[in-house]
Amino acid sequence: DAGITQSPRYKITETGRQVTLMCHQTWSHSYMFWYRQDLGHGLRLIYYSAAADITDKGEVPDGYVVSRSKTENFPLTLESATRSQTSVYFCASRNGFQETQYFGPGTRLLVL
């Protein structure tokens, strides 16, 4: 059972390029989340989804787009990457009955 996986694990891109980070979970969790982790800020919520086709903004949504056509996938797209989006991105999921969120291994993104 893979649980929650993220791809790619490492990505280098240039300013202005579009980048998509993938998140896949095998638990059939209804809720999925995207966070970014930066020194001095801890983890901050970007977007979350309560179910397929239902998404909502978190604390820092600007510059990001999400979609959720299937329950198990929750891709995060940076439509025009900026240097300030250099960060480590974590995907998480939870079921509808508990608050506990389970995190993926992360994607380290560098925008040059």
Place this chain on the structure above:
Amino acid sequence: GENVEQHPSTLSVQEGDSAVIKCTYSDSASNYFPWYKQELGKGPQLIIDIRSNVGEKKDQRIAVTLNKTAKHFSLHITETQPEDSAVYFCAASKTGNQFYFGTGTSLTVIP
């Protein structure tokens, strides 16, 4: 929105000693307080959590206490071991979706 502050940012203890990490929160409506452990290169992993209707919770060497009046909660690790070395994050939430994290505590257990 919610503001979670975490102290200290770094903590070194001798193996076998206890470690305490403290967090404060600002929104009195927050009712769920998880603690996560993050090892280098990995995602955060839940180690213990507490809800606002409980004052203390223990799981073997780990305990969490919550003071709703003062709006602070703490993580206590007893009999520390080298494998406890990691970064620990506290968080607060009132919906189960919007988690507000502290800035982390890097714990080093010296053998």
